[in-house]
Amino acid sequence: MSTRELITVDPQDLKFIFELNKQINSSVHLTNNTDQHVGFKVKTTNPKKYCVRPNTGVVSPKSTCEIIVTMQAQKEAPPDMQCKDKFLLQSVTVSPGTTPKDITPELFSKDSGNVVDECKLRVVYLPSTAAVAKGPEQVLLSNGLGADKGNLRGIESSRTNADSNDKSSEVRALILKLIEEKNAAIQQTNRIQKELDLLRRGSNRKQGGGASLMFVIVVGLIGLILGYMLKK
Template sequence: MAASCDLLDVDPPELQFPFVLDKQISCPLRLTNRADRTVAFKVKTTSPRKYCVRPNNGVVPPRSSCTVIVTMQAQKVAPPDLQCKDKFLVQSVVVSHGITSQMFVKEGGNVVEEVKLKVAYVMPPEPPSEIAEEHDGLERILVPMQRIVDNGRSTSELSSGSVSLRSAEEVGSPVGRIVKSEDFRIVKSEDFQKAAGSALETKAYAGPAEQSNQLSAIIAKLTEEKNSALEQNRKLRDELVSIWLKSCAFPLAP
């Protein structure tokens, strides 16, 4: 909600700066002319050496807006409990020609409206946590695997290392978020199971129970396919050995 007077709406009503040491921080201030006449403005502060205001004065056409940028200079020391007593004052007056310093003086019947603004220091946004990074890493493993399972790919394709997903369309992620996979290559199903199992064992992964169940179902299905493929390979090998032995057999002498 904006702070207002008869001439101007001032937004935001409180200047908030995410406080970071040794870094300049800016906060935009939007001034909206509510009148049908041109309004001149001037921005003042109790700490002029600490803040830079651009522009610190100007005119706003009728029913129009302008933006003022308030920049706090880099600070070397943080105030106790991030408390700030600085204040700003936005003065406004109706004009018909250029701006003069005398028009903002409340003398001789000159009508000057004022809006007072407080300053607040807030905590800066936290960087991405390790939990989020490991969660995203798990998604990069699971999304291509889910695509393969949905398409009915066999374990033999996974073991051969020939499966490559390029520019995959958006697919449903087992961990509950829609993502895209670009040029993701899977080498072996055993590698996937090891990576997924390791990710689940870490403290970083704390998904809902249903998400864990979905992942377990995928791993179980892949394990079943792998065992089936191994059994088929064993039977084929036995048949080849039997055929080779028959081809090498010769009749015994009477």
């Protein structure tokens, strides 16, 4: 912010969030620090590129007005995003009742005898949020900053291929791990099944041996009883 004799201009830099093929607006506020009416006029070194609304006007005492500067859609960005365009704001005291239509170039001429206050404004380009998200290579490419498009496309293609290969390797590794875990589970299941079969067979054998022994004992007892009865 810079305080002049008549008007305070805020900010003194016209900041444009630069995007290709898109109209962009920037604004400044003019504050009349005096008890008089102040007329103003805005000039630029590149009038075909910018539209200023309003480019002339009157600011009442102790009041503020806003100026909107519109930059026409640009097909390419300047080198290093540096802009040499400049604006000049001229202001002069006028009588009460003066309207914007009464603000003529003659009011600001040296021959008018008026004390003309001047403030220079420079243009600053800022990268857009979308451009920052794209990354440096794509910013250069989209803004036409003289980068080799073929090389940038090759870089982007290589990066895409590398990402794809990395993802494929991760998927293959995961599949192999799952197969190994499945085989280990099958082997563990088979081992447990074999142990259960062995346990069942051992149990059956024990039960069979016990029955045979009982059979022998019963047969022997029957034989003894029959022999005893025959002797009698």
